[in-house]
Amino acid sequence: MKNIERFIFDLDNTLIFQDFTDEKEYFNDIFKNNGKYFNDNLNIWLKEYEATHTRYDREMLRKFLEEKSKLPISKTIIDGWLQVSINSNYEIEDTAIEVLEYLKSKGKNIVILTNFIRDVQVQVIKNSELFPYITDIYCGDYLKPNKESYYESIGNYDIKKCLMIGDNYEKDYLGPRNIGLNSILYDRNDRYKNVKDRIKSLRKIKEL
Ligand SMILES: [Mg+2]
Structure with a gap:
């Protein structure tokens, strides 16, 4: 060294x-019956996003997740999620x-x-x-x-x-x-x- x-x-x-409990709850509240489906796939979609983009951008990510999930995802939903992510528990x-x-x-x-x-x-x-x-x-x-x-x-x-x-x-x-x-x-x-x-x-x- x-x-x-x-x-x-x-x-x-x-x-x-990071503890993803709050994040999962957030999407369950937003998407109701589709919450589990969204949560189960989010990591797969994020990996795919990273493999096909050179950088992270809120609007690009919003569009991408909307296309992948076939759920309506507004800017407010993305902003709310990222705020939950900032405030999540972690070790x-x-x-x-x-x-x-x-x-x-x-x-x-x-x-x-x-x-x-x-x-x-x-x-x-x-x-x-x-x-x-x-x-x-x-x-x-x-x-x-x-x-x-x-x-x-x-x-x-x-x-x-x-x-x-x-x-x-x-x-x-x-x-x-x-x-x-x-x-x-x-x-x-x-x-x-x-x-x-x-x-x-x-x-x-x-x-x-
Ligand atoms: Mg790492």
Whole structure:
């Protein structure tokens, strides 16, 4: 770790584990009998959105979800959902604060690179205990695994002195490697036994 100066963290399911209970309730209230159908498919649609778009945009996402679900989705519904998402409960990874504190004490630079609507992610981070440790948030201009997303998150740093850490094999592990950016897979549930550079707890970063 001595030669790493900038640590680029993914947010969701790496530093933060969101509780989707309120989000599901919100859509059940809005769509009534179709609520379960919408909730069951939302993640699939979001994955499809990410695979077919270069960035997140409220209006583009609204149109996309309306087409996919065949339900009428207004701007108000989207705005309400994202507000619920900002205010949802979440847990911070057990060792995250300890690790960020450690990295900061070593003079390391810490940023976040995440895929979703920018103002939602920024607000979630600002409301969390993570915020004092983070110098920059990269979100929205380019979605991972678009190369530009990684280049943006590297900033003025030497690529060899940066390291990406995240839970998604394509977006946080392979994508960075494809441009020569060091990466570590955060494999909390021990699902990627064949991946060489993986950790099951963020605490392992301190031992690198
Ligand atoms: Mg993630």
